[in-house]
Amino acid sequence: SYELTQPPSVSVSPGQTARITCSGDELPKHYANWYQQKPGQAPVLVIYEDSERPSGIPERFSGSSSGATVTLTISGVQAEDEADYYCQSADSTGTPYWLFGGGTKLTVL
Amino acid sequence: DVQLVESGGGLVQRGGSLRLSCAASGFSLSSHNMNWVRQAPGKGLEWVSYISTSSKTIYYADSVKGRFTISRDNAKNSLYLQMDSLRDGDTAVYYCAREAHAPHWGQGTLVTVSS
Numbered sequence: 001s002y003e004l005t006q007p008p009s010v011s012v013s014p015g016q017t018a019r020i021t022c023s024g025d026e027l028p029k030h031y032a033n034w035y036q037q038k039p040g041q042a043p044v045l046v047i048y049e050d051s052e053r054p055s056g057i058p059e060r061f062s063g064s065s066s067g068a069t070v071t072l073t074i075s076g077v078q079a080e081d082e083a084d085y086y087c088q089s090a091d092s093t094g095t096p097y098w099l100f101g102g103g104t105k106l107t108v109l
Numbered sequence: 110d111v112q113l114v115e116s117g118g119g120l121v122q123r124g125g126s127l128r129l130s131c132a133a134s135g136f137s138l139s140s141h142n143m144n145w146v147r148q149a150p151g152k153g154l155e156w157v158s159y160i161s162t163s164s165k166t167i168y169y170a171d172s173v174k175g176r177f178t179i180s181r182d183n184a185k186n187s188l189y190l191q192m193d194s195l196r197d198g199d200t201a202v203y204y205c206a207r208e209a210h211a212p213h214w215g216q217g218t219l220v221t222v223s224s
Contacts, residue, residue, distance in 0.1 A: 033212060035154075042204060043154065048211040086154055088212075095168055096208070098144060098156040 002026060002092035004101035006085075011107040018074040020104045022087030025068055030090040032070040034063060037103075038083045046085075047072060074106070082108045111135040111213050113205050118218030125195050125222075131188040131205030131215060139183035142208040145190050147201035148217075157203070158190065172198070195222045 004024040012018040022032060031050050035043035045054050047063035050070055060075045070089075074081055084103045091097035117129040131143075145157040158179040159168040167179055178191040188205050202217040 042214055042216045045211060045213070052211070054211050088154070096142065096159050096166075097168060097170075098146065098159075098206075100154040100156065103153045 002099065004087055004089060004099055006087060006101035006104045008102070009105045009107065011109055012077050013109045014079060015076055018077050018081070018106055020072045020074075020085050020087075020106065021069055022071070022089075022101045023069045024089060024099075024101075026092045027065065027068050027070055027089060032063075032065070032087050032089040034070075034072045035086045035088065036081075036083045037086065043086065077106075077108055079108050082106055111207070113207060113213060113215030115203060115205055115215045115218035118203065118220045120221045120223060121195055123195060123197060123222055123224050126191070126193045127195065127220060129190040129192065129203055129205075129218060129220070131190075133186045133188070133207070136207075137183075138181065138186045138188065143179075143181060143188045144206045144208060145179060145188075146204045146206055146214070147199075147220075148204070149198070149201040152201075155201075159208075160188070192220070195220075197222050197224065 006022050034047040036046045037043040046057050046061045050065040051063040062073045064071050086103045087101040091099045112134045114132045121127050142161050144159050160179045176194045180189045200222045202219050204217045205215045207213040
């Protein structure tokens with residue numbers, strides 16, 4: 001079955017750039033969204049349609065797409081960015097299923 | 110402001126039933142397809158069910174098919190999830206989410222299935 005693959009963890013020091021990838025064969029055909037989730041809180045949309053940033057999300061969050069991989073980039077990482085990040089896209093069957101990556105734990109050292 | 114507020118979660122025995130509600134405000138529910146997504150303790154996000162604006166098209170994850178029923182009342186601006194034959198594996202926080210270019214989620218409601 002079709003899956004979205006994320007690295008389980010990424011670690012960066014404050015002020016550095018964090019890149020979190022999400023890979024899936026169908027990603028060239030469908031947009032991807034990115035969610036940030038802090039402990040005990042609901043997921044928050046940080047990037048939609050591969051590279052669009054919702055209002056209220058800091059400019060240091062950006063998204064890009066290249067072939068079968070989408071990337072969430074956090075420039076100038078801050079301690080408050082430590083969280084789990086999930087990519088989400090459409091299923092490969094043409095139905096409106098939401099498919100999620102397994103999540104990436106971002107640790108700010 | 111767009112808001113989605115889930116309710117109806119709680120503690121239920123294995124094999125029991127529960128009905129979740131999602132109240133929408135700040136927008137017309139009738140204009141949006143809707144989803145339920147869940148997250149088991151310490152686990153990732155799992156899509157559960159989808160319903161189109163008119164309720165004509167409905168989908169379920171295989172893990173809940175035949176046990177859960179999604180519905181909506183556009184006049185009441187509300188979305189529902191009827192959960193029957195609950196299992197231990199259904200223990201999770203359940204979120205309702207509005208389908209859109211920029212999806213919007215509620216804060217979730219916790220469902221705990223106990224033996």
